């Protein structure tokens with residue numbers, strides 16, 4: 001029997017897949033990072049422009065399956081303008097949602113809710129997580145880089 005909610009979520013996913021957000025490249029990004037999901041063949045290029053502790057701009061160039069591309073597009077939509085701690089919190093929530101962990105009661109998933117059904121397909125969870133793990137890794141790279149700069153000026 002067709003499930004109307006599933007159809008709705010499929011539309012959300014397909015909209016992100018066909019019109020991915022965050023495609024515009026960033027001039028002089030603070031972080032350039034790449035990620036791969038060899039199990040599926042998904043690849044992602046990510047660039048961040050960070051001001052203080054806020055992500056001012058993000059570029060997500062993802063190629064691969066519909067789930068990886070649409071997840072990366074949602075990520076670009078959501079994290080721009082947010083602080084690094086907030087972005088880390090959201091990445092943690094996405095991961096919890098995808099592996100089936102308990103979510104905080106007050107959380108509003110928005111379009112991300114469309115990815116919830118992916119957890120029924122463990123092979124595809126990696127596709128949905130690719131952009132988020134690359135983002136967390138990018139923040140680590142950024143912070144390590146700044147620490148190194150700080151220590152050389154001392």
Ligand code: ZN
Pocket residue numbers: 037040041042064065066067068127
């Ligand atoms: Zn994939």
